[in-house]
Amino acid sequence: MIAWNRHSLLSQLVYRFSIISWVAIGVAAASACWYSRQNLQREVVTRLNNSLDFKSQELDYWINFQLRDVLQLAQQTEIVEVVPKLISDQNSPSRQAAYNRLQQYLHKTAKIKTNLSNICITRNSGFVAFCSLSPGKENKYSPSGYPVTFLTQENLNSITPNFYLNSERKPVITVATPLQDRSGIQMGVLAVDLNITELRQLLLASTLKTETQAFYLVGESNLKAVAFLNTRTDKSLNPADSVVDVPMKSAAIDRAIAQENGMALYRNQYGVPVIGVYRWLPRYNLGLIAEMTQAEAFAPANSLVLSFLLCGCLASALLMFAIYLLSRQITQPILNISQAAERLTQGDLNQYVPVIGNNEVSILAQTFNTMAEQLKLDREHLERRVEERTFELAVAKGQAEFANQAKSEFLANMSHELRTPLNVILGNCELLLEGIYGSVNELQKQSILTVENSGQHLLALINDILDVSKIEAGHLELRISPVAIAYLCESSLAFVTQQARNKEITIKTHIEADCGEYITVDELRMRQLLINLLTNAIKFTPNGGRVNLNVYRKQQTEEDWLCFAVSDTGIGIPESYQNKLFQPFVQVDSKLNRQYEGTGLGLTLVRQIAELHQGSVSLVSELGKGSCFTIQLPASCSQIEISLPNSPTASANLAPRDTDTLVTGKTAPLVLLAEDNEDNIVTISQYLIARGFRLLVAQNGEEAIAITQSQHPDIILMDIQMPGLDGIEAIARIRQDSQIAHIPIIALTALAMSGDRDRCLAAGANDYLAKPVKLKQLETTIKQLVDC
Secondary structure, eight states, X not given: OOXXXXXXHHHHHHHHHHHHHHXXXXXXXXXXXXXXXXXXXXXXXXXXXXXXXHHHHHXXXXXXXXXXXXHHHHTXXXXXXXXXHHTOXXXXXXXXXXXXXXXXXXXXXXXXXXXXXXXXXXXXXXBEEEESSOGGGTTSBOOTTTTOXXXXXXXXXXXXXXXXXXXXXXXXXXXEEEEEOTTSOEEEEEEEEEOHHHHHXXXXXXXXXXXXXXXXXXXXXXXXXXXXXXXXXXXXXXXXXXOTTSOOOOHHHHHHHTTOOEEEEEEOTTSOEEEEEEEEETTTTEEEEEEEXXXXXXXXXXXXXXXXXXXXXXXXXXXXXXXXXXXXXXXXXXXXXXXXXXXXXXXXXXXXXXXXXXXXXXXXXXXXXXXXXXXXXXXXXXXXXXXXXXXXXXXXXXXXXXXXXXXXXXXXXXXXXXXXHHHHHHHHHHHHHHTTTOOOOHHHHHHHHHHHHHHHHHHHHHHHHHHHHHHHHTOOOOOEEEEEXXXXXXXHHHTTHHHHHHTTOEEEEEEOGGGOSEEEEEHHHHHHHHHHHHHHHHHTSOTTOEEEEEEEEEEETTEEEEEEEEXXXXXXXXXXXXXXXXXXTOOSOHHHHHHSOXXXXXXXXXXXXXXXXXXXXXXXXXXXXXXXXXXXEEGGGGOOOOOOOOOOOHHHHHSOOTTOOOOOSTTOOEEEEEOOOHHHHHHHHHHHHHTTOEEEEESSHHHHHXXXXXXXXXXXXXXXXXXXXXXXXXXXXXXXXXXXXXXXXXXXXXXXXXXXXXXXXXXXXXXXXXXXXXXXXXXXXXXXXXXX
């Protein structure tokens, strides 16, 4: 039968009527099963209760019979006369004669009463004086009925059975009675270990004609339930050899041990679902359980349900066949239309359904034929339109791919052209700070640090320009970390302080106390955001003006915000131009564009960075009085508790460290520098030579391969963009030469686009450093790859 959504009318009629019949049969079968199971359960419980009554009576009779025999034995003249001599501590001939006499008498008694074969006589102290089957126990401390020791107390005038586990963890029933002389004084105890085989056979004689009925006589040993007798017949176990201290766990056993009476449906200790009746026997401190498997108990109910289902399925089949014969005469014409429509949906538009008669079905067939013809005409027209549109899209796609490729090449070239001179500037600053050219005084050091900080900021701006494409595509990822709010403000002001001094502009910073000490943001992006706003404020503020940076919390629309506000006393912005400020490459007007330099990208980045932090930027400005740009960030950014050391200054990062060591001696590594830019060659060479390295220089890939093959340097610094053979191809060829393939290679490149690092490492480079390279970082990387 096909899926529901594809059924023909005929199939639907048959299917729905069959569902109704199946549901009715299922409900009837379920009801019959439930009622029959309830009745069977009551009947089985009654039978099990009757069986327990009978078995408990048999158990009482058997125990009473054993008690009578033991009591009679203890009163025999032979026992009473020999016990005083037997319990004597002296090893006298009279004691030995009494011992032999008692042994002969008990041997004769055991032939008549097999249940009295294992007899022990103990002193009042608990030591065994005589044992018929285990002479090794004699003169040892072994109270009868271990671990119950009250039977050995003096003046004991009771006789009782004691169910317990012996030292071999086997079930034992011991009956003990005091031995008294003719004056009534207790001389010791007579203990008889009864043979439980007879009791087991008694319980095995089931009163129910069932295959799975079982009886358990359970007690408690060491806080665990154990079976003294287990007659379960549906497990392949030998009861005589079974270990009884295996934990017995089931609902009936637990409740019987808890001295409860009742019935339950549960899984027994073997995991078999059973119906059980349990009863507590207070006389013996034991529980008696009778159970039967649910499979056997409910077998008649299951048979009834199966018969019910078979008859119902047969009736349902006959009903479906009758409905099929009646419905086919009506549904066959409709089925023809349905099959034609199915072929039509699969793309075959050449469909025609014969029109027979003048009834509703014939009208439907005629309408279908008209629709199929119209679809055929529409498809031909649509195919022509699709071909035209596909051609247009292919042309547009090619133009877009060409434009995207041109943009990527432009950004890559721009990155290389800007990073190359920056590498020289920052490298020489690091050479000066490292003292390569000699010592510098504090004022010179501060000037060099200013140059280096400006270069680092320029590098950050270059990275921001390269990230424009990522921002537009939504692929820019923030590097969130905790940063002190005061440090973030101070480091941002440091970039514009000199510009403000030149225009005699006063800069003030105020951070309210409730703002917290730290904030979790992207430190570089937030600094770039603040620098852009501060630079604009100073740029558009006349000489002698004021610029303020305020940090405060603000409650707005049931949300708490952390605000960074940059205000000035500048020229202000007309209201008509305020909506244009945050568009890329747009400034207020052409007049201002001629008077104030700028790219028009700063405020766009400010808005995008704020939005990436789940915040926003707003503007309040009045022409001729000044402007105030406010960055609002979620207050949750500042709700952190963290203990951080003071933020390091630039001088601390760049100052030479005492832990630096020079590479000296004959073991100084030989470094091959493959670089085509003379300024970079001079900067890197002077630093590495000053740090104790030996240096070779190649200005293109071919020279790098030739020098490597002849000189075998310890490490290669490979520029990627070189004339002739580039660095990628040079690395690949070196790795193909087995003589020099082991030499470590560090890729130095001004390419910083996504995927550049992966291309270098895939070619065979061991590491990748983007220009401008920090010379200290370069030295550290060399030492990591070369054993200096």
